[in-house]
Amino acid sequence: FDAKNEGLERQDFFELCKNDRHHFRMILSPERGDEIEDFRSYVREVIKRVEGDLKTKLSWVAAVHYDTDDVHAHVIIRGKDARGEDLVMGRDYIAFGIRARAQEIATELLGERSIEDIQKGLEKEVDALRVTSLDRFIEKQVGDDQTIDVRKDNNFGKSAHYESVLKGRLRYLASSGMAVENPPGVYTLKEGYRDVLASIATRNDVIKKLYERVEGLDDLEIYSLKAGEGQVIEGRVLDKGPADELTDKKYIVVESLSGGKHYVPVGEAFNYDEVNKRGLVRVRPFDHSTGKADHNIALIAAQNEGVYDIEKHRAYIAKEQSYIDEDVREPYLQSHIKRIETLVANEAATELGQGRYQIPDDVIEKGKDISAKINAREKKRFYPKLDILSSHAPEDMVEAKKKTWLDKELYKRSKGDRSITDQSLELALQKRQQWLVDNKLAMIQSNGDFAMKKSVMRDLSVMEVHEEGKFLATKAGLTFNDHKVSSDQAYTYLGYTELETGKWAVAMRGKELQMARIDKAPDIEKGQKVQFSEIERGLFEMRAAEQQKQQDRQQSSRGRDDDNEMEL
Known part of the structure; x- marks a missing residue:
């Protein structure tokens, strides 16, 4: 729907704005949204007031979702104003202005939250398996030793009710192993306890989302995006879809060939559309340890007696890397200079002056260590790489006249690797083996062993x-x-x-x-x-x-x- 119409086709709006430079997406999800009798009218009123703030009519479409715990609407605003020029919104208005308008109208419809409502909301946070407002308050109060003292009746100038639920939250964290109480009333929080809560909440949200789509989720693991924690997984795709309702981030669910199911956020993987359910993929952690910059710095230094020289690098780009567009060459060089400054700050390079730096022979290894420390400190996340092993289910490929995953697996088996335990894949491998023999691309030797022709992959x-x-x-x-x-x-x-x-x-x-x-x-x-x-x-x-x-x-x-x- 939009400002005046119902039952709109999404394709019509897509055609209207597909060439726009940008667009704006948002979710309107007020507390007690289920009590708003006409949610579509609520959305229309929000956009109407936004139009008043921006002093222009907006082209937009929205859809309301009633099938979740919280009623909410997805809104897309076209990136053009009423005159056909690019629509510009200030960062502060996007972050706070639209929200203020949405809150304002919700309050008009529902009234101010009563003290009783606020207290009930806080009480629900006491044993919530997610990061709550109480946790954020605790985080501000703990010292360097991660302790918080709540032995007094009034510790933080809050109401008696707030003090009560805060103590209840701390007792819950202690009983869950995320904090230790010693002596009574003094709690020491485990390092990273909020990360644990966030992981639990993510897993619960994922299971709720997948409940009707994937069977047997008891062993589901969430693939870690933390630097150095990801693992290589080969397996069958059970499901795929958008990771959240606002961004273009995607996910896949993979059942590992060695057992266990994994929910894998894949960001905006370029080959995501090639992934089909029942196909096979390999998930690899992103190699975050060091970038090409360290290799390039080492290369320039090796050509100059161990000294990295900015001007020599600029000349190298012009001569040897002329394929780089001229308008991006300087930003490209500046990214290396920024990396050099990081190396110097971490004592992995020495500044000599006049744009010259002494570079040690082991700068690449030192760079890996530095990157790992920075990633850990800043809690950086890296989406994994996705390799398509078989875009279709191997069971459907037993008679395919082309090179398939089955053939590669049969070749590995001929070398003694028998790591597959999936019964369906095992049967498909046996059928493919017979098909290869029937088509004279393989043979059964006198001792009963299966042997492929040397040219089988080329022939296929x-x-x-x-x-x-x-x-x-x-x-x-x-x-x-x-x-x-x-x-x-x-x-x-x-x-x-x-x-x-x-x-x-x-x-x-x-x-x-x-x-x-x-x-x-x-x-x-x-x-x-x-x-x-x-x-x-x-x-x-x-x-x-x-x-x-x-x-x-x-x-x-x-x-x-x-x-x-x-x-x-």
């Missing part, structure tokens, strides 16, 4: 290209030609397809369709004339035919210049 890759080529050719009413494209011929570009072996350009010449493996998705429109050049064995570069002619003319011109120089 060739089969995949042939199958895809024949399918696309039939679809286009053409004949598939499985030979290499020729570098001296022009073709009509038909598009590209992604196979296990990578990206393949699809092109037509006459009545024949041919395919060529390329290193990246081409920025060429379908129907254009193109030419190919082989940049390494089996890998081609594709360019528009006119662009190729221009390059040929330039090459020819360079050749004549070279000849003239030789004659002189």
